[in-house]
Amino acid sequence: MSADIGVSSAFGSWDEARGSLLRLLLxxxxxxxxxxxxxxxxxxxxxxxxxxxxxxxxxxxx
Structure with a gap:
């Protein structure tokens, strides 16, 4: 999940990065x-x- 946050951020997909961050925190x-x-x-x-x-x-x- 943390890798997905990094990849999503690198490609500028902020909605996906936010969702992954929330899933990680949960x-x-x-x-x-x-x-x-x-x-x-x-x-x-x-x-x-x-x-x-x-x-x-x-x-x-x-």
Missing amino acids: NIAVLIVVGTGTLKCRRAIWRRVSSRRRKRAVRRTA
Whole structure:
């Protein structure tokens, strides 16, 4: 997409360059949102796993 922006700009096709730029920005935004969501889910899962491990360790020592 970034190559399309460059080629479109070089040939003066500004509408096509603008569309490619918007598509590129949308893709970047979606990647950021999905990446953030994935990291939050993983963090929540690992918090549960570590709390269960702590509970098991306390039970074993008691």
